Amino acid sequence: MTEIEQAIGYQFKQPRLLTQAFTHRSFGTPHNERLEFLGDSVLNCAIAQFLYTRFPDLPEGVLSRLRANLVRQQSLFEIAEKLKLGEFLRLGDGEVKSGGRSRPSILADALESIFGAVLLDSNFDQAQQVIHHLYADSIAAIDPKTPAKDSKTLLQEVLQSRHLPLPDYVLVNTTGHAHEQIFSIDCVIPALGIHTSGVANSRRAAEQAAALTAHQAIMTEATLTSVRKSGK
Template sequence: MLTLKYQRLELRLGYHFEDQRQLQLALTHRSHGATNNERLEFLGDSILNFIVGEALFKRFPEAREGQLSRLRSQMVKGDTLAELAREFELGECLVLGEGEMKSGGHTRDSILADSVEAIIGAIYLASGLDICRERVLTWFAPRLDTLSIDTSAKDSKSRLQEYMQAQRQPLPEYVVVAVGGEGHAQMFTIECRVALTKQPTSATASSRREAEKQAAVLMLAQLKID
């Protein structure tokens, strides 16, 4: 069963490990035992920062160091990596200790993000920098394509909150209106409600945080806030 799960994950990653034990190690959290993905995570974090930094350096030749650092931080932060992990449906493949399994570790952002970094480290060790770079840039392409030097460093929820404060209005309210699916496949529907309009916005995602962010994006657009 694990082998089949790994094969499906490899299809989503667009990369095949000749030895599936390399992938299994990358997915093994420290709660499972002494043999875990922490070293691969350390390596993958460094490689990811380099690959994304190099891509931004080439993409924005006029950008200053501070601008490049800010853009890279947006790309490699934990929230972004956790979103990527959910797109890969990585949670169902994690190897966790019993305590982490019971507490829902397969949906925890930090564990998902660390596992993405560990997979990057494993691909680097198995196939070298060129193949690793090609995979990482393919995974990040949709996000890189939306970037500009002027991209706001603040996420949609922060921007909406600051706008409401500037208007001396109550803070936005995020309400769970539906939860569907089971286990790792749960989907959350969130409504964003603000005092400036009677029309809430709603979004559905595999985590409450991501659904809230998407609902905030829709509310920013509805209020015509750039």
């Protein structure tokens, strides 16, 4: 059993599938894009089934938010980093030079590709076991009483509580090839003089990043104001 197979808790009967899962399109074919497509669906189904069974009283909306937080790129990237997947990636020279081994989108896609490869090598139950094994810490940390909210929702709530207009999200720039674009988004809140930026490989993720920085700025200022008042 290889090092990565030990880490994910599964030994491949067809090692070529694991090799393909680590192959980026810049390296050649067969690459991992089709496996990533399959793995994305496996991941969503496995996490949805686990949440449905573990939290029988939670409504659909809360379950959806919990699942979205677990399957988002950042969550996948953090698991991939722990597994040191970057060391196993097969990348073209250009991607290697541009830092592809540590790029969140590439690592997240590789992890989903592994899930798809396990499904093809065995069955859904095995893929589900691998996912639960790798997500054990994240799943254990779930508190259904305080379901995770995304940054845009948190920012919207704090602005509404102050009776302020919602922020404007402005697309500043788009770079890269069509299949790997990088988006730069500004979050603008004129009433508070806040102007933050977010960069990610999807417009939604960039908006979330900008919203997170804006929310943190508001909460930091609120804390400082409270401290100043208490010191008087």
